[in-house]
Amino acid sequence: MQSPTTTIIITATIHNSNLTPNFPPKFPLNPLRLPQEFFNRRTTTSISMAAASSSSSSFSSSRFKVNSKMGNGDGFVTISEYAGKGGVDVGDDLVVLFSHLEYAFKRIAALVASPANSSLGRTSDAAQDIASDRDKPKPLDIVSNEIILSSLRNSGKVAVMASEEDDAPVWIADNAPFVVVTDPLDGSRNIDASIPTGTIFGIYNRLIELDSLPVEEKAMLNSLQSGSRLIAAGYVLYSSATIICTTFGSGSHAFTLDHSTGDFVLTHPNIKIPPRGQIYSVNDARYFDWPEGLRRYIDTIRQGKGKFPKKYSARYICSLVADLHRTLMYGGVAMNPRDHLRLVYEANPLSFVVEQAGGKGSDGKNRILSIQPVKLHQRLPLFLGSPDDIEELESYGDVQQTVNPGYDV
Numbered sequence: 322m323q324s325p326t327t328t329i330i331i332t333a334t335i336h337n338s339n340l341t342p343n344f345p346p347k348f349p350l351n352p353l354r355l356p357q358e359f360f361n362r363r364t365t366t367s368i369s370m371a372a373a374s375s376s377s378s379s380f381s382s383s384r385f386k387v388n389s390k391m392g393n394g395d396g397f398v399t400i401s402e403y404a405g406k407g408g409v410d411v412g413d414d415l416v417v418l419f420s421h422l423e424y425a426f427k428r429i430a431a432l433v434a435s436p437a438n439s440s441l442g443r444t445s446d447a448a449q450d451i452a453s454d455r456d457k458p459k460p461l462d463i464v465s466n467e468i469i470l471s472s473l474r475n476s477g478k479v480a481v482m483a484s485e486e487d488d489a490p491v492w493i494a495d496n497a498p499f500v501v502v503t504d505p506l507d508g509s510r511n512i513d514a515s516i517p518t519g520t521i522f523g524i525y526n527r528l529i530e531l532d533s534l535p536v537e538e539k540a541m542l543n544s545l546q547s548g549s550r551l552i553a554a555g556y557v558l559y560s561s562a563t564i565i566c567t568t569f570g571s572g573s574h575a576f577t578l579d580h581s582t583g584d585f586v587l588t589h590p591n592i593k594i595p596p597r598g599q600i601y602s603v604n605d606a607r608y609f610d611w612p613e614g615l616r617r618y619i620d621t622i623r624q625g626k627g628k629f630p631k632k633y634s635a636r637y638i639c640s641l642v643a644d645l646h647r648t649l650m651y652g653g654v655a656m657n658p659r660d661h662l663r664l665v666y667e668a669n670p671l672s673f674v675v676e677q678a679g680g681k682g683s684d685g686k687n688r689i690l691s692i693q694p695v696k697l698h699q700r701l702p703l704f705l706g707s708p709d710d711i712e713e714l715e716s717y718g719d720v721q722q723t724v725n726p727g728y729d730v
C-alpha cells in the first residue's frame with residue numbers, strides 16, 4: 322500500500338566525458354546518509370532549547386544542546402541518543418519506553434505499507450452487518466492497537482494504557498512509572514487509497530496517590546489526567562517517510578526512519594511553526610453546517626481580507642496527523658470544528674507538540690491543554706496551528722460547529 326522512504330543507490334557506470342569528475346556520486350543518494358561533511362555542517366550548529374515547561378515532569382531538562390558530539394560520531398542522532406544521558410537525559414525509564422514504542426511504530430509502518438495487508442483496511446463483513454457507523458474499528462486499527470499494547474507490556478514501564486480502540490483503559494503493571502494514551506492508527510479509512518496515516522501518543526507519570534484505589538478506578542483516573550501534565554507526546558506519520566515528531570517538554574523534534582539501519586534519526590530539531598501561515602485545512606463540504614463566525618473567518622481569509630493581507634490556500638487530506646504535520650512545517654491552521662476528535666488521545670498530545678513548536682491548540686474558545694477531561698472518549702472541536710492564525714480565528718467567537726448530523730464519508 323504505502324511506500325516506505327526510498328533509497329536510491331546509483332550503481333550504473335556513466336560513460337559521458339562531459340559530466341563533472343564528481344559524478345556519479347560515490348555515496349548512496351539517501352538524504353539520511355549524506356556525506357559526513359554535509360551532515361557536520363548542519364549538526365555543528367548548536368541548538369538551544371527552552372526549559373521543560375511541565376512542572377509535573379519526572380525529569381528536568383533545563384537547557385541543552387544538540388551538537389555533533391551527540392550520537393555515535395557519524396553525524397546521526399537517534400531518539401535514544403537524543404533522550405539519553407548524552408542528550409536531554411529524560412531518564413532511563415522513558416528512554417526504555419521510547420525504544421519499545423519505536424519498535425511498535427516500525428511494525429505499524431510495515432503493516433500499513435504491506436501489500437499483504439490491504440484487506441485489513443476494510444471494515445469486516447461482520448462489523449458492517451451490525452453497524453453503519455463509519456467509526457467502526459477496522460482490522461488495521463485493532464492490529465495496531467495490539468502491537469502498541471504488546472510493546473508497552475514488554476517495556477515493563479507502563480502501568481496503564483488508554484486507547485481510542487478500547488472501551489476502558491487496560492491496566493498493565495502495578496508499579497510501572499508511566500501512563501500511555503494513544504490513537505493507534507488515525508486516518509485508517511484512507512488506507513485503500515494509500516493516503517498517509519498516523520499514530521498519536523501521550524505519556525504521563527503514574528499518579529502514585531491513586532495506587533490504593535481499585536484497579537478500574539485508578540486506571541480511569543490516571544488516564545483522565547489534564548493535558549498540562551503530559552511529560553512527553555508525539556505523533557508518527559506513515560507516509561513517503563515514517564516520521565516521529567515528539568516532545569519531552571523542551572521543544573518539538575522530528576526523527577525520520579532510516580530504512581537502511583532501522584533507526585529513527587533526528588532530521589528536524591527544534592521545529593518552529595511559522596507565526597502565521599497561508600494555508601487553512603478543514604473539511605469545507607461542511608460549510609453549511611458551520612456557525613456564522615467560522616463561515617465569516619474562512620470567507621475572509623480566502624479573499625485575503627484578514628489580518629494577513631493575502632489569499633489563503635486550502636489543503637485537506639482528512640488524515641489528522643498528515644494535516645497537522647504539514648501545518649507544523651508550513652504554518653496556518655488545521656481544524657475540525659465539530660466535536661469529532663478525542664481530547665485524551667488526539668487533542669491533548671497534538672496540542673502539546675504544537676505548543677512546544679510555538680503554536681497553539683484550541684477548541685475555538687479555550688486552550689486545549691487546560692481542559693480537564695471528564696470522559697475517556699470525550700470529543701471536541703479542534704483547532705491547531707500558527708499562533709497568529711489561531712488568535713485571529715478565535716476572535717470570530719462563534720467557530721464551534723454544534724450541528725453534527727453525522728456524515729457518511
Ligand SMILES: O=P(O)(O)OC[C@H]1O[C@](O)(COP(=O)(O)O)[C@@H](O)[C@@H]1O
Pocket residue numbers: 455456507508509510604639640641642657659661728730
Ligand atoms: O469527517 P471529518 O469531520 O472531516 O473528520 C476527519 C478526521 O477524522 C479522522 O479521520 C479521525 O476520525 P476517525 O476516528 O473516525 O478515523 C481524522 O484523521 C480526520 O482529520
